[in-house]
Amino acid sequence: MANALSPEQQWIRLKSSAICRGHGLVHRGELVWDFDVKPSPLSRTYRLRIRFKRFGLPDVFVLSPNLNELAGDRCLPHVYSTSPVRLCLHLPKSDEWMMNKSIAETIVPWAYLWLFYFEHWLATDEWQGGGKHPGEDDAKK
Amino acid sequence: MQRDTEIALLSTKKKQMVVGLLDQLCQQLEITETQYKTATAKYEAVGSWLAESTSPHLKHAQIYPQGSIALGTAIKPISRNEFDVDLVCHLPELAATSDAHAVKALIGSRLKEHATYRGMLEEKQRCWRINYANEFHLDITPSIGNPSCYQGGELVPDKALAQWKPTNPKGYISKFEQYAAISPRMHLAKVALAEARADVAPLPEQEMTKPFLKRIIQLLKRHRDHMFVGTDRSGMAPISVIITTLAGWAYARCATQQAYMDAFDFITAVIREMPAFIKIEMRSGRRFFIIENETTIGENFADKWNSDARLASTFDDWHKDVLTSIESLLLLEGKDRFAESLSYKFGANKEQVRDTLASISNPISNARIAGSLIVAPAMGLVTASAFGSVPLPKNTFFGR
DSSP states (O other), X not given: OTTOOOHHHHHHHHHHXXXXXXXXXEETXXXXXXXXXXXXXXXXXXXXXXXXXXXXXXXXXXXXXXXXXXXXXXXXSSEEEETTEEEOOSOTTSSSSOTTSOGGGTHHHHHHHHHHHHHHHHHHSOOOSOOOOBTBOOOOO | OHHHHHHHHHHHHHHHHHHHHHHHHHHHHSOOHHHHHHHHHHHHHHHHHHHTSSOTTTTTOEEEEOHHHHHTOOOOOSSOSOEEEEEEEEOTTOOTTSOHHHHHHHHHHHHHTSXXXXXXXXXXXXXXXXXXXXXXXXXXXXXXXXXXXXXXXXXEEOTTSSSEEEEOHHHHHHHHHHHHTSOOEEOSHHHHHHHHSTTSOOXXXXXXXXXXXXXXXXXXXXXXXXXXXXXXXXXXXXXXXXXXXXHHHHHHHHHHHOEESSHHHXXXXXXXXXXXXXXXXEEXXXXXXXXXXXXXXXOBTTGXXXXXXXXXXXXXXXXXXXXXXXXXXXXXXXXXXXXXXXXXXXXXXXXXXXXXXXXXXXXXXXXHHHTOXXXXXXXXXXXXXXXXXXXXXXXXXOOO
8 A cells, every 4th residue: 555654664653652652663574562551640551562564453452450350250342352452443444544544643542542441441331432343334434 | 851740740630630530429429409499498388387377486487407408518318318408497586494395396286287297297306307208308406596695696405305505507607608718729830830831731620619618528428428327336427517617627727827739638638637626625534525616605516525435536537537538549540440439438329430430531532522632641631732642533442
């Protein structure tokens, strides 16, 4: 795709953003970026990892704390996997995420939002972030 | 420097949000405007009924609220539906030599003449109670003038109806309102901090939606209710008038003598200061507790503490617990942890927790829909732009 951002270009954008200060590198074509997120002043600090390969979809993992432990016997909402915890932040095959977009300006803010609603869900059992489940009409446009 | 500013702003914002949460919780606990209006209409009707009596003693009867309903500090009770409406039925015509039994009976027999009240009436030690099932009850205590009180006080029967004792409901309310009207002073530090860097947006002030003093008292009473209700010490819980009086004095001192960094520091300072206003004298080798009604002479709210020493130590236990409960909120991380604390320490039920947290999540969700949501460094999701912040593009959470 034209103007697709390379892992190196994404790395530069992540490194210069003030909302995902952390560290990481591009090794053998794969970007790994670790950073902390505190979605609101009342929230915990979460350690996140983004992995991204050219032409791939960015993966977002929550390294700590262990969200499954926080959730107790409940199943985490809107995740691709629970071990490790991998977040579903956007609709696949839509223009929400495209390869020419900056991870630091899309995936990262969405991770804040996910964690914000996660804490609300922990407290109330209600997911207020909306979204779609697999099988629902996922081609929004 | 950038990080220092961020940390300072984050801590200020967190305290502001904690105050906001406590305020929201109190809003959940308050009786509604409709309940208040209904109760008012009912007691006014009772007042008219009494005054329409043929008895000359009741002709100038005045009914008015005292206690939390009159002070604006009422909260819903935990274990029952009905809330108390404490009323005084003042009979100005009667002399201090009147028999308390007879005065109470006079009011009772007039109430019994009313076809509806008759079935709802319950006799209590010092007052008559009219029960509005599942809504509220009106507790009507007779009072007469107190000619020896220069502050316009009244006399009410003691527990045994053996004699009259001084009190001053109206004077107490107006003194309390004077205290509540004092505005606490806050340092301008946080404003200066924001202005020092033009790129740091000033924080929106999140004030309490009711005078601080009244909110603080509601919070204290709720913690008290939750701590004692259903326990073997339920009869020893600190009484509301003691909490209200000490909080009023502590509030007036804190508000006038010092300036605070923020509302949170002010609220905790007021609570911390409360016990300093309990007067303790040594009488025949024993501690004698005094919490005076400053609006009349001869009413000691701590009277019972002097016949049951456990009451004073129960107050201490409660006071330590409520102060720690509020102070330790600042150490919590995670909105879910705040929710737990609101239910463990203030007895908030699931619905109240949900509605309290909604005050934080609704503005975020609304801004998200409007496309104005922003991520700011250190602060996380905010609705006002700040240096280094990133707007939030639209997304749809996916997955199961």
